[in-house]
Amino acid sequence: MNNRSIGLALTGVILAGGVSAGVWAEYETLVEMGYPAPKEGELVHVPPTMEDLEEADLHPELKQVIRRGYDLFTNTQQLRGVNVFNDMNCSSCHLGEGRQPFSGPVWPAAVTLPDFRGKNQHVNNLEERIAGCFAYSMNGTPPIYGSDDMVALSAYHQWLATGVPMYPGQPIYGRGFPRLDEPEQAPDYARGEQIYQEQCAVCHSEDGSGLYQAGEYVFPAPWGDGSNNWGAGISRTFTMAGFVKHNMPLGQPMSLSDQEAWDVALYITSQERPQDPRYTGDVRETRERFADTFHKHTQYGTEREHDGALLGNHGNTGEKGEIRPWNVGMPRFEYLED
Amino acid sequence: MTTVNSAVRLGLMLGLMAGPAVAQEGDPQRGETAAAVCVACHQANGSGKHIDGAESWPRLAGQNAGYIAKQLQDFKAGRRQNATMQPFANMLDDQQIADVAAYYSQLPVTEAEGGGEADEALLARGEQLALRGDWNAYIVSCKSCHGPGNEGAGSTFPGIASQHAGYIEAQLHAWQANERGNDPQNLMGAIAKRMSDEDIRAVAAWLASQKVTAQ
Numbered sequence: 044m045n046n047r048s049i050g051l052a053l054t055g056v057i058l059a060g061g062v063s064a065g066v067w068a069e070y071e072t073l074v075e076m077g078y079p080a081p082k083e084g085e086l087v088h089v090p091p092t093m094e095d096l097e098e099a100d101l102h103p104e105l106k107q108v109i110r111r112g113y114d115l116f117t118n119t120q121q122l123r124g125v126n127v128f129n130d131m132n133c134s135s136c137h138l139g140e141g142r143q144p145f146s147g148p149v150w151p152a153a154v155t156l157p158d159f160r161g162k163n164q165h166v167n168n169l170e171e172r173i174a175g176c177f178a179y180s181m182n183g184t185p186p187i188y189g190s191d192d193m194v195a196l197s198a199y200h201q202w203l204a205t206g207v208p209m210y211p212g213q214p215i216y217g218r219g220f221p222r223l224d225e226p227e228q229a230p231d232y233a234r235g236e237q238i239y240q241e242q243c244a245v246c247h248s249e250d251g252s253g254l255y256q257a258g259e260y261v262f263p264a265p266w267g268d269g270s271n272n273w274g275a276g277i278s279r280t281f282t283m284a285g286f287v288k289h290n291m292p293l294g295q296p297m298s299l300s301d302q303e304a305w306d307v308a309l310y311i312t313s314q315e316r317p318q319d320p321r322y323t324g325d326v327r328e329t330r331e332r333f334a335d336t337f338h339k340h341t342q343y344g345t346e347r348e349h350d351g352a353l354l355g356n357h358g359n360t361g362e363k364g365e366i367r368p369w370n371v372g373m374p375r376f377e378y379l380e381d
Numbered sequence: 382m383t384t385v386n387s388a389v390r391l392g393l394m395l396g397l398m399a400g401p402a403v404a405q406e407g408d409p410q411r412g413e414t415a416a417a418v419c420v421a422c423h424q425a426n427g428s429g430k431h432i433d434g435a436e437s438w439p440r441l442a443g444q445n446a447g448y449i450a451k452q453l454q455d456f457k458a459g460r461r462q463n464a465t466m467q468p469f470a471n472m473l474d475d476q477q478i479a480d481v482a483a484y485y486s487q488l489p490v491t492e493a494e495g496g497g498e499a500d501e502a503l504l505a506r507g508e509q510l511a512l513r514g515d516w517n518a519y520i521v522s523c524k525s526c527h528g529p530g531n532e533g534a535g536s537t538f539p540g541i542a543s544q545h546a547g548y549i550e551a552q553l554h555a556w557q558a559n560e561r562g563n564d565p566q567n568l569m570g571a572i573a574k575r576m577s578d579e580d581i582r583a584v585a586a587w588l589a590s591q592k593v594t595a596q
Binding site: 069070072076078090092093094138139140142143242245246254256257259260261292293294295296 | 438509513514516517518519521525526528529532533535537539565566567568571573575
């Protein structure tokens, strides 16, 4: 295996930012495309590719399990009707197979967890973090902890982090969907709609339903029953803005201005989607209960300015019907209260 | 594309086509007559032709009708430039364009040429680009827009599996050189410009070696 992490920084030419030249060469394209270069002290890691896996000195059965994890990650639709009840794959939001900087690369979870998570107010490990994606972003219910599918997905995440020390204790280059600066003008629904129709609809369709071909998903649905539910991280306007700016249109990241990204993000996050699995039966109450940890960043439980629609005021859970994700609201470590 | 019947394809065309190429319902029978001017290059079965080292003519058989119609409209309007194609496109009125497009779309996909002599390493690189992309170079996979099996998606993204290698190579080079730019929002151009000559050869050879089977 080609270890291209510079977490240890023992070898290689060190550039001004503390990045080894060998690692950096693989990311030069990003800077040419307008992404920021690494800052002083940031950890830069180039995860292995599936081509590298074939060459890697790992047990053949581990390779099989990692391949299974990759397959689940890039074709999560194979769990449709069991764990997934919308039209998404993990790789719909985590572009580049979960490896790509500025696109929510997934390997940092493998080296920074277990850690406290604000969203559910307790310490989560990697499996619980993945389970959260199933409950919200996939509008489904997770594979059980320790199951084959969960181990395969975890193994894929962890293998992508090959060579990075646990709890690296330094900021990670390209982590998450970096938050944009506050826009000069308040995000505007009408401007966002125009940008969406001009720049997004060719792939994601005018009504946000995405595009299917021969029964297979091609472009994911940014809203509606085929999309993530109201509890997913990307239903927060700032997260959607960060995603759009750094990843869309496909192949042309960094092409929208920050203002345009905020505007189109507001438009998308002001459309209906399946109910938040934490719904109490009252949308305003649910918003209030999870406002500090989440919903202060969403349009859920608010009235849309142009038509007064109260967003999320419905019992529609999409395709999953009465199924409740088993991991939502599960308390952990309460006996440790001091 | 043979997995979607022509009625659905026309529906997509009517639903999705925008801009000056006003969607009109095409009639395959009339289209067969109007296509008489096309067969010298694109052949009676719509297979087109791969010619090593010279201009190759694309397969039209089984291609999405909306896509074909848009290309013809673009040739007429000068949005897509090709010295050979333009006079032929100019012979067709809007109805004939819709008819010809409907005709070719319902023909079975033919096999492509130009991929047969590629070595294993080149085909492996081609497969990688077509199915997974090369994100270190920010080359997204062909499949992410051209759909399952690279057989096309809607009327915007044409089927490219089982297309002649010579044609695919020529188009990608045309995008690199800003000689083709009639894709929506430069979606193809942005990616083509990140591809090396080797990448282009690889992906063209691999796509040409794919068979699209009717269901």
